[in-house]
Amino acid sequence: MTSFPLLYWLESHASASTREAYATDLRQFLGRDPQFAAPKELARIGPKEVLDYARRLHRRFKPATVARKLATLRSAFGHLAQTGVTKSNPALAATPPVVPPVATTQGLTESSAARLLDGPRRSVIAKRDHAILLLLLHNGLRRSEIASLRSRDVKAEVDGSTIALIRRGRQVRAVKVKPEIVDAIREYHAASAAGEFVFRSHSHRVAGTGLTPKAVWLVVKSAAKRAGLEKRISPNSLRLTHITMALARGCPLGRVQAAVGHARPESTMRYGRLVDAEEHATDFVSFRRKK
Numbered sequence: 001m002t003s004f005p006l007l008y009w010l011e012s013h014a015s016a017s018t019r020e021a022y023a024t025d026l027r028q029f030l031g032r033d034p035q036f037a038a039p040k041e042l043a044r045i046g047p048k049e050v051l052d053y054a055r056r057l058h059r060r061f062k063p064a065t066v067a068r069k070l071a072t073l074r075s076a077f078g079h080l081a082q083t084g085v086t087k088s089n090p091a092l093a094a095t096p097p098v099v100p101p102v103a104t105t106q107g108l109t110e111s112s113a114a115r116l117l118d119g120p121r122r123s124v125i126a127k128r129d130h131a132i133l134l135l136l137l138h139n140g141l142r143r144s145e146i147a148s149l150r151s152r153d154v155k156a157e158v159d160g161s162t163i164a165l166i167r168r169g170r171q172v173r174a175v176k177v178k179p180e181i182v183d184a185i186r187e188y189h190a191a192s193a194a195g196e197f198v199f200r201s202h203s204h205r206v207a208g209t210g211l212t213p214k215a216v217w218l219v220v221k222s223a224a225k226r227a228g229l230e231k232r233i234s235p236n237s238l239r240l241t242h243i244t245m246a247l248a249r250g251c252p253l254g255r256v257q258a259a260v261g262h263a264r265p266e267s268t269m270r271y272g273r274l275v276d277a278e279e280h281a282t283d284f285v286s287f288r289r290k291k
Contacts, residue, residue, distance in 0.1 A: 005042065007035040009079045015169030016148075025072035029053050034076075039085045045077075047093030054094040063097035070096045106231050107240040113137055115227040116238075124191045125202055129219045131184035132199055136220070136235055139175050140242030140260040141166065143216035143235040149198045154185070166261065173261055243268060 006026060010019050026034035029050075050073060057066045073091035080086045108116065117137070121130050135141055141149075145166050153165040154177065162177040185198060192200065197210035211219075217235055224233035239260065246256045247268075257268040 003038065004036055005039055005080055005083065005085045006037050006076060009076055010035065013169070018169060022072050022076070025069045026076060028069070029073060042080055043086050045086070045090055047090045050090050050094050058097070067096040070094050106233070106237055107244050108233070108237060110245070112229055113241055116223050116229065119223060119226050124188070127184070127188040127191055128199055129223060131181065131188050132216060132219050133223055133238070134181045134184055136238035137242055138178055138181060140239045142239065143213045146199065146216045147211045147213045150196055151194070151198055154198060168261060171261070173258065175259060
């Protein structure tokens with residue numbers, strides 16, 4: 001066993017974004033970099049520390065976030081218990097909160113989404129941000145997927161259409177890219193130097209590198225402020241808007257699920273709470289007497 005067992009556990013995950021998210025959760029719990037937490041230090045952690053941490057989480061975060069952070073602890077300490085670093089899993093002492101059956105993220109109306117896309121596009125950064133907003137709304141991508149999208153993964157098909165290969169860990173899915181989005185990306189690339197990533201940073205310190213997920217969040221925040229949208233808007237708001245609109249206009253649940261990369265249909269339906277579908281299962285059930 002490595003001298004730093006949490007480093008071994010983190011590196012066992014293929015996705016860089018997953019490793020980063022888990023490391024952030026563990027750092028918040030431990031108060032230090034989890035990669036260099038020694039076995040003796042980890043062995044001293046008991047249920048009391050986890051319960052105290054859970055109470056602090058409940059005061060700061062929504063139930064879904066609390067549940068996710070506690071899940072990170074259960075998984076990490078489960079690994080430590082299996083490998084003999086700890087005698088048991090102290091994270092099992094904290095009961096995760098019940099996550100609402102529907103997403104709490106706020107989506108956009110069609111007119112609000114149009115306002116978000118209606119900003120000026122004269123500068124290189126404005127052209128880049130417009131293409132990002134189009135992809136978020138039209139394809140419901142995660143901000144980490146936008147940040148990691150590489151130029152080589154945007155491919156022209158033999159039928160003239162364009163697809164983007166979206167990679168998340170070991171999973172790869174293809175999404176259709178509309179002509180207006182292809183045009184927006186080309187307009188951006190025509191105004192900036194080509195690079196490995198589709199969307200690049202243009203700051204002086206890290207010019208030419210790919211964006212971070214936080215940078216994508218800032219793109220959306222800036223666009224929402226410019227459009228005068230008062231409620232809190234995030235990349236996940238645009239993802240919800242995409243899912244809700246696709247379901248409302250009759251796209252089958254399975255196709256929406258595949259397009260946005262959800263493992264289970266229940267995850268997709270959490271985002272579809274605003275859908276006012278024309279037909280429900282109850283519409284097909286009747287107990288009237290035959291005349």
